[in-house]
Amino acid sequence: MPADLGFFALLSRDIKLAFRQKSDIINPLMFFVMVITLFPLGVSPDPNELAAIAPGIIWVAALLASMLSMENMFRSDFEDGSLERMLVSPMPGFLIAIAKVVTHFLVTGLPLVFIAPVLAYMLSLPSEAYGVMVISLLLGLPTLSLVGAIGSALTVGLKRGALLLPLLVIPFFIPVLIFGTGALQGVIMEQPVTGQLSLMAALLLFSLASAPFACSASLKISMGNG
Amino acid sequence: MTDYLSVDNLLIERDDRLLFKGLTFSVSAGKVLQLVGRNGSGKTSLIRTLLGLMPDFEGDLCWKGKPLHQERDDFFSHLLYIGHKASIKSALTATENLEWLTAAYRKVTYFEIEQALEKVGLRGYEDVECHSMSAGQNRRVALAQLYLLDLPVWILDEPFTAIDLAGVEQLEARIAEHAEQGGAILLTTHHVMNIDAVTKVNLDEFAPRGRNAS
Amino acid sequence: MSFKAKFKRWFHSWASPKWFFEKSERWLPWLGVPALSLLAIGLVWGLIFAPEDYQQGNSFRIIYLHVPAAILSQSIFMMMAVAGAINLIWRIKLADMAAKHCAPIGASFAFIALATGAIWGKPTWGTWWVWDARLTSMLILLFLYLGVIALYSAIDNRETAGRSTAILSLVGLVNIPIIKYSVELWNTLHQPATFKLTEKPSMPAEMWVPLLIMVIGFYLFFGWILFKRMRAEVIEREFKAKWLQKKLIEN
Amino acid sequence: MGEFESFQAFIEMGGHGLYVWLAYAVGAVVIGGNIWWVGRIRKLAEQRLRKYVRRQELEG
Numbered sequence: 001m002p003a004d005l006g007f008f009a010l011l012s013r014d015i016k017l018a019f020r021q022k023s024d025i026i027n028p029l030m031f032f033v034m035v036i037t038l039f040p041l042g043v044s045p046d047p048n049e050l051a052a053i054a055p056g057i058i059w060v061a062a063l064l065a066s067m068l069s070m071e072n073m074f075r076s077d078f079e080d081g082s083l084e085r086m087l088v089s090p091m092p093g094f095l096i097a098i099a100k101v102v103t104h105f106l107v108t109g110l111p112l113v114f115i116a117p118v119l120a121y122m123l124s125l126p127s128e129a130y131g132v133m134v135i136s137l138l139l140g141l142p143t144l145s146l147v148g149a150i151g152s153a154l155t156v157g158l159k160r161g162a163l164l165l166p167l168l169v170i171p172f173f174i175p176v177l178i179f180g181t182g183a184l185q186g187v188i189m190e191q192p193v194t195g196q197l198s199l200m201a202a203l204l205l206f207s208l209a210s211a212p213f214a215c216s217a218s219l220k221i222s223m224g225n226g
Numbered sequence: 227m228t229d230y231l232s233v234d235n236l237l238i239e240r241d242d243r244l245l246f247k248g249l250t251f252s253v254s255a256g257k258v259l260q261l262v263g264r265n266g267s268g269k270t271s272l273i274r275t276l277l278g279l280m281p282d283f284e285g286d287l288c289w290k291g292k293p294l295h296q297e298r299d300d301f302f303s304h305l306l307y308i309g310h311k312a313s314i315k316s317a318l319t320a321t322e323n324l325e326w327l328t329a330a331y332r333k334v335t336y337f338e339i340e341q342a343l344e345k346v347g348l349r350g351y352e353d354v355e356c357h358s359m360s361a362g363q364n365r366r367v368a369l370a371q372l373y374l375l376d377l378p379v380w381i382l383d384e385p386f387t388a389i390d391l392a393g394v395e396q397l398e399a400r401i402a403e404h405a406e407q408g409g410a411i412l413l414t415t416h417h418v419m420n421i422d423a424v425t426k427v428n429l430d431e432f433a434p435r436g437r438n439a440s
Numbered sequence: 441m442s443f444k445a446k447f448k449r450w451f452h453s454w455a456s457p458k459w460f461f462e463k464s465e466r467w468l469p470w471l472g473v474p475a476l477s478l479l480a481i482g483l484v485w486g487l488i489f490a491p492e493d494y495q496q497g498n499s500f501r502i503i504y505l506h507v508p509a510a511i512l513s514q515s516i517f518m519m520m521a522v523a524g525a526i527n528l529i530w531r532i533k534l535a536d537m538a539a540k541h542c543a544p545i546g547a548s549f550a551f552i553a554l555a556t557g558a559i560w561g562k563p564t565w566g567t568w569w570v571w572d573a574r575l576t577s578m579l580i581l582l583f584l585y586l587g588v589i590a591l592y593s594a595i596d597n598r599e600t601a602g603r604s605t606a607i608l609s610l611v612g613l614v615n616i617p618i619i620k621y622s623v624e625l626w627n628t629l630h631q632p633a634t635f636k637l638t639e640k641p642s643m644p645a646e647m648w649v650p651l652l653i654m655v656i657g658f659y660l661f662f663g664w665i666l667f668k669r670m671r672a673e674v675i676e677r678e679f680k681a682k683w684l685q686k687k688l689i690e691n
Numbered sequence: 692m693g694e695f696e697s698f699q700a701f702i703e704m705g706g707h708g709l710y711v712w713l714a715y716a717v718g719a720v721v722i723g724g725n726i727w728w729v730g731r732i733r734k735l736a737e738q739r740l741r742k743y744v745r746r747q748e749l750e751g
Binding site for chain 3: 154161167178210221224225
C-alpha cells in the first residue's frame with residue numbers, strides 16, 4: 001500500500017529533521033531539567049518536603065516540557081507548503097496525524113522518560129516509585145501528544161497560535177496530570193496503583209482511537225483560513 | 227477525450243467579498259489550462275477549492291463526471307499538486323525531499339531521483355541539503371517530481387516562479403510532453419507559454435462588476 | 441406528509457437565516473415574558489419565603505443563583521458542541537451562529553456559578569476559595585469556554601473559525617466527563633468527604649420548588665438572549681440581503 | 692415578610708447579608724452585562740447594514 005509507504009516516509013523524514021535540528025530534542029529536555037531545578041530553590045531543599053511534592057513537580061514539568069514543542073508539530077510544514085501537499089496526497093489525514101504524534105512522542109516525550117529517574121532522585125522521590133513513574137510517563141506522555149496534536153492543528157497558521165495553544169490544551173491535560181501524580185502518590189502511600197495506571201492506559205487507547213481523526217479534520221479546516 | 231476535472235457555474239466568496247461567479251471550465255486529457263487574473267482575483271482560492279481545502283463555494287465540481295467530494299480519494303491518487311510554496315524541507319537533501327514527496331504514490335529508487343534531478347538541471351546536487359541551494363534550485367527540486375511520478379492530472383500553482391530561462395524552457399517542454407501523452411494540466415502563471423494545447427481562463431472576466439473597471 | 445418528511449423540512453428550514461429571523465421575532469416574547477416572570481417568582485420565593493437552612497442559615501439562599509447557573513453553563517456547552525457538530529456535518533449557518541453565541545453566554549453563566557460558589561464558600565468554609573471538586577470542575581469548564589472564545593477570535597475567516605471551534609467544543613464535550621471524573625477522584629484522594637455546598641440529603645419542597653422555578657427561568661432566559669444574539673448575527677452576516685434591508689429600514 | 696420579621700432582618704439575612712447580596716449583585720451585573728451587550732451588537736450590526744444600503748444608493 002502506497003499510503004503505508006507515505007506514513008513511514010513521513011515518520012522517517014520527521015525524525016531525520018528532528019535529529020538534524022536537534023533543538024526539538026534538546027530544548028524540551030533542558031526546559032524539563034531547569035523547571036524541576038526551580039522547585040528546590042523556590043520551595044525548600046528539605047528532602048522530606050521535596051519528596052512530598054515530587055510527583056506533582058515531575059508531572060507538571062513533564063507536561064509543560066511536552067507542550068513546549070507541540071506548537072511546532074505542524075507549523076513548519078504549514079509554512080513551507082508541505083502540510084498542504086500532504087493533505088492532497090493519497091495518504092489519509094489520520095495517518096499524517098499519527099506520524100506527527102509518534103514523532104512528537106519519540107522526540108520530546110521519550111527523552112523526558114529517560115531523564116526523569118535522575119531528577120526524581122534529586123527530588124528525593126522514594127525509590128519504590130521509580131517504576132510507576134516511568135510507566136505513568138510512558139502512558140501519559142503519548143496521550144498528551146495526541147491531545148496536543150488537535151490543539152496544534154487548530155492553531156496552525158494563526159499569528160498568535162503559540163500563545164493560544166496552551167490555553168486550548170491545558171484543560172485536556174488535567175486528567176493525565178491527576179492520574180499520573182495520583183499513581184505516584186499512591187506508591188508513596190503504599191496503596192495499590194493499578195487502578196490509576198489502567199485509567200491512564202484507557203485514556204491513551206481512547207485518545208489513540210479518536211484524536212487522529214479530530215486532528216485530521218482540524219488540519220483540513222485550518223487550511224481554509226490561509 | 228475525458229474530462230478529468232470539471233467546474234460548473236462556480237461562485238467563490240471570501241470574507242463577504244465575491245471573488246468570481248459563473249465560472250465554468252474543464253480540465254481534460256491532452257489540454258493545458260492556464261488560469262490568469264490580477265492579484266486577488268481568486269486563482270489560489272480556486273485551486274484550494276478544487277483541492278477541498280476551502281469548503282465554501284456554490285456550483286458543481288466534478289471528477290471524471292462524478293461529484294468531486296465523493297471521489298476525493300480517486301482524485302488525490304491521480305493528482306500531482308505543486309503549490310506556490312515548494313514544500314521543500316531545507317534541512318533535508320534533494321534526494322531525501324523527493325523521497326518523502328513521492329512516497330505516498332510509489333517507491334522511487336535513488337537512480338530515478340538522480341535522473342530526474344539531472345533533467346531539471348541539478349545534476350550533482352543529489353546529496354546537497356536544500357538550505358544551501360537558491361530559491362530557483364529549490365523550486366527545481368520540487369519540479370523534479372514531474373519526471374518521477376506518473377500521474378495524469380497536474381495542478382501547478384505558479385510553477386515558473388524563481389526559475390531561470392533555461393528552466394522555463396525545460397518546464398514548458400515537460401508540460402507540452404505531458405499534454406501530448408494524454409495528461410491534463412491546470413496551472414496559474416502570468417508567463418506566456420509557448421505551447422499549442424493551452425486554453426486560457428481569465429478570472430477577471432468572472433469577477434463582479436466594478437472590479438474590472440477599477 | 442410523513443413524520444420523517446415533515447421533520448426533514450422543519451430541520452432544513454433552520455438552514456435559512458431569513459426563516460429564522462422572521463419566526464424568532466414572534467418567539468422572543470414567548471421566551472422573554474415567562475423567563476422574567478419565573479425569575480421574579482423564583483427570586484421572591486427563594487429570597488423571602490423559602491425557609492432558612494438549619495446548618496448554613498441564610499447564606500443557603502445563594503443556591504437559587506448558583507445551581508441554575510452551574511446547570512445552565514454545562515447544558516450550554518453541550519448545546520454549543522451539538523450546534524457545532526450540525527454545522528460541521530450539514531453546513532447549517534444558523535447552527536454556526538448558535539454555537540458562536542453559546543460560548544460567551546455559557547462562559548458568563550460559568551463565571552456566575554464560580555463567583556457565587558466562592559462567595560458562598562466564605563460563610564460555609566470560612567474562606568473564599570476551597571479546591572472543592574465541583575468548584576474546580578466549574579473553573580475548568582470556564583477555561584474550556586475561554587479557550588473556545590479565544591480560538592474563535594484568533595481566526596480571521598468566519599467559516600474556519602466556526603468549524604475550528606466546533607471541533608474544539610466537541611473535543612471538550614467528550615472530555616468533560618473524563619475531567620469531572622478525574623477531578624472527583626483527585627478530590628477524594630486529598631480531602632475525603634468534606635462538607636459539600638449543595639448536596640442536601642433531603643430538601644423540603646419549599647426549598648426545591650423555587651429552585652426548580654429558577655432553573656426553568658434561567659433556561660428560558662438563555663433561549664431569549666441566544667435568539668437576540670443570533671438575530672443580531674443574522675443582520676451582521678446578511679447585510680447585503682434585500683429582504684433584511686427592506687425589513688429593517690421600513691421599521 | 693415571609694421568613695423574615697422585618698425589612699431590616701431581610702437585608703441582614705441573619706448575618707449572611709453581605710454574602711447573599713454580593714452573590715446576587717454579581718449575578719445581576721453579569722446578566723445585565725449580557726443584555727447590554729446584545730443591544731450593542733444589534734445596534735452595530737444595524738448601523739453597518741444602513742451604511743451599506745446608503746453606499747449602494749449613492750452608487751446607484
